[in-house]
Amino acid sequence: MEFFKINENIVELAKRVETNLVDEFNRIDETSLYNESKVLRAFLDNRVSEIHFNGTTGYGYNDLGRDVLDKVYSQVFGAEDAIVRHNFVSGTHALSVALFGILRPKDKLMSVTGKPYDTIQKVIGIEQSTDNGSLLDYGVEYGEIGLLEDGNVDFDNIKKTNWKEIRVAYIQRSRGYSSRAPLSLEQIKDICDTIHNCNKNTIVFVDNCYGEFVCRDEPTGVGADLIVGSLIKNPGGGIANTGGYIAGRRDLIELCSYRLTAPGIGREVGCTLGQNKNMYMGLFLAPSVVSNALKISAFSRVLFEKLGYVVFPNNGEVISDIISVLQLDSEEALIAFCEGIQSGSPVDSFVVPQPWDMPGYKEKVIMAAGTFTSGASIEISADAPLKEPYNVYLQGGLTYNSGKICVLLALQRMCDKGVIKSKFLN
Numbered sequence: 001m002e003f004f005k006i007n008e009n010i011v012e013l014a015k016r017v018e019t020n021l022v023d024e025f026n027r028i029d030e031t032s033l034y035n036e037s038k039v040l041r042a043f044l045d046n047r048v049s050e051i052h053f054n055g056t057t058g059y060g061y062n063d064l065g066r067d068v069l070d071k072v073y074s075q076v077f078g079a080e081d082a083i084v085r086h087n088f089v090s091g092t093h094a095l096s097v098a099l100f101g102i103l104r105p106k107d108k109l110m111s112v113t114g115k116p117y118d119t120i121q122k123v124i125g126i127e128q129s130t131d132n133g134s135l136l137d138y139g140v141e142y143g144e145i146g147l148l149e150d151g152n153v154d155f156d157n158i159k160k161t162n163w164k165e166i167r168v169a170y171i172q173r174s175r176g177y178s179s180r181a182p183l184s185l186e187q188i189k190d191i192c193d194t195i196h197n198c199n200k201n202t203i204v205f206v207d208n209c210y211g212e213f214v215c216r217d218e219p220t221g222v223g224a225d226l227i228v229g230s231l232i233k234n235p236g237g238g239i240a241n242t243g244g245y246i247a248g249r250r251d252l253i254e255l256c257s258y259r260l261t262a263p264g265i266g267r268e269v270g271c272t273l274g275q276n277k278n279m280y281m282g283l284f285l286a287p288s289v290v291s292n293a294l295k296i297s298a299f300s301r302v303l304f305e306k307l308g309y310v311v312f313p314n315n316g317e318v319i320s321d322i323i324s325v326l327q328l329d330s331e332e333a334l335i336a337f338c339e340g341i342q343s344g345s346p347v348d349s350f351v352v353p354q355p356w357d358m359p360g361y362k363e364k365v366i367m368a369a370g371t372f373t374s375g376a377s378i379e380i381s382a383d384a385p386l387k388e389p390y391n392v393y394l395q396g397g398l399t400y401n402s403g404k405i406c407v408l409l410a411l412q413r414m415c416d417k418g419v420i421k422s423k424f425l426n
């Protein structure tokens, strides 16, 4: 391989892996064609023009670019309405605005996919005794239907639940940082149908982080009332500098807009400071970038499976987010892998990631992230808590080839350090 010192055996193995992936790559390309067409159609129908890239300041009244971007997102996600803003500081912030926007004291919130993502637990107030302004502090009740042993959705319990008493049903689509499978669009549709059959007014809310453009549809197209995501993940296409979106029912988007700014003001204000162009361009590129990330994910999974490692998603499991999980069996392997990913990243390739005591985690965590946008996980990145079974969560990659090189450098690093399982490469 030109420009990189990668062992011949590894290069040969990579070629064989790619031969095995022809069908899967074709499927990914077909989905990308569909989603790129959908996005382009929305740009055309909404007459996106250079004027929409002009930034506003101050109150940002009549920011055309902001209002048209909301319409483009609505069309792409098959939703009645959307708010897309650089003002959302993260995915958690967008999720928090949406939950606070639609829930009122004494309302009930019920998760149907077990414990939500770490940062959302604090928003809800799970296991949080201090007064930090969580939903719990405001008198919102929380309940949870756990996942089954095998990681599947507990439909029996969902069917038995009296949804007439519950305002919001919460679904997390992605695996997040756990080894459970992500939810397919079919499963999300089943959940929406079951709940709406019992009470059409229960709001089905989906944390859509990492899921955008992985499939042809989005949860809003199969019955979800509200979806939320981050622009430094899939829909920002690696171009958006920051931000998030909320899409779904018009009345709910209006409620969320009052929480985003202030009651009575809503979406009418909010200057865009020149961020619009990046958000448009990011959305335009997103289906293609997501397809590259999916190919890198598939490549690394098949590669490590061939070397004898357990990987997720594995045979037959649905692919509904961009994350792959590699079970590397030892701390040394995990560290070598992350060092290798960092060494092949376009930014900060020369730094060596160190395990550290990350707030909110019991074990040390090691992270590789050499990204243009700080913390962007649509760019290639790897995270791993230092605990058994030594899972590394790999996601993103703006281009397939650069991502592939990165993964091969990670494997090379494991070989150099003698922490690889397979004899085949020694």
Ligand SMILES: *Cc1c(COP(=O)(O)O)cnc(C)c1O
Binding pocket: 090, 091, 092, 093, 117, 119, 172, 174, 175, 176, 207, 209, 210, 230
């Ligand atoms: C990334 C992510 C979030 C939000 O995380 P931020 O770091 O706040 O952007 C929420 N839920 C899931 C499943 C995620 O993957």
